[in-house]
Amino acid sequence: MPDETIRIGHLSTLYHTAFLLRGSDLLAQRGVRATWSLFPSGPDIISAMQAGRLDLGYIGMPPVIIGIDRGLELACIAGGHIEGTVMIADSTIRTLDECGSMQAFFSQLAGKAIGTPPKGSIHDVIVTDLLEKNRRPDISVRNYPWADFLSDALVQKEIAAAAGTPALATTARTYGNGRIVIPPDRLWPFNPSYGIVVMRRMLKNRDLLTRFLTAHEAACEWIRSDPAACARIVAGTTGMVDPGFVLETYRISPKYCAALPPEYIASTMKFAQTLHTLGYISRLIREDECFERSLIEIVHPGPHHYADGIADA
Secondary structure, three states: OOOOEEEEEEOOOOOOHHHHHHOOOOOHHHOOEEEEEEOOOHHHHHHHHHOOOOOEEEEOHHHHHHHHHOOOOEEEEEEEEOOOOEEEEOOOOOOHHHHOOHHHHHHOOOOOEEEEOOOOOHHHHHHHHHHHHOOOOOOEEEEOOOOOHHHHHHHOOOOOEEEEOHHHHHHHHHHOOOEEEEOHHHHOOOOOOEEEEEEHHHHHOHHHHHHHHHHHHHHHHHHHHOHHHHHHHHHHHHOOOOHHHHHHHHHHOOOEOOOOOHHHHHHHHHHHHHHHHOOOOOOOOOHHHHEOOHHHHHHOOOOOOOOOOOOOO
């Protein structure tokens, strides 16, 4: 096998397979070498790709679409997870179910701010779109450079609610009085919370990428079948949380798979339309500009597993 190293950019998101691949021998078994760089947000990964520092990224699709609009030649070659955005707040804010409608929910946030990761992140786009659709110009979006800052901002009353990954909800429950007020499937159904994205020049290395995707698919299946074992590995790799924290994060939105089914692609293209409507991009991006499905169709040819959930642990 060729001795090539993939330069990978990833986020602190615990349910991405990045930490599982870093902490196990799944890549080594397939002769894949990788260097790993941690970034605060998807837009930061796009900037690093644009600067030529990365070959592959774990990233939500809206930043990818924005990067393509800037002229960056990117391709999503696999999925990973869907519905990875939750909204949290403290107990003074009623949940969406308690309010009965999205309009009633947002009425209690009048004149306040919702915190999200940086502008252009999938969480920022989802919240901005919801506020636009519900005609709430009186509610602002406050962007933070690191998603990890959101919990503190909520405690300090800088923001009334926050949108981010399931780990944000776990942190809010564990270290504060936060709770989920809008669950992932109510914010944007089947939203592509992350995929495996490469610079298009990497597509000539089909064998290397196929071996990487085989490891990625194995990691997704491992999370579904034995989340407790995966949680122990991820906790050990990060050195910052315990296995129970990781396991709870897995359970909040247990929708893991490497496939790129039609639903994933349709949701992404809906994001492209929304990004254009909201002024994030200058033109409508085509499906063939975003996706290259040939490799994952070899690695994962059957039906997707996003709806399969995870095993009890």
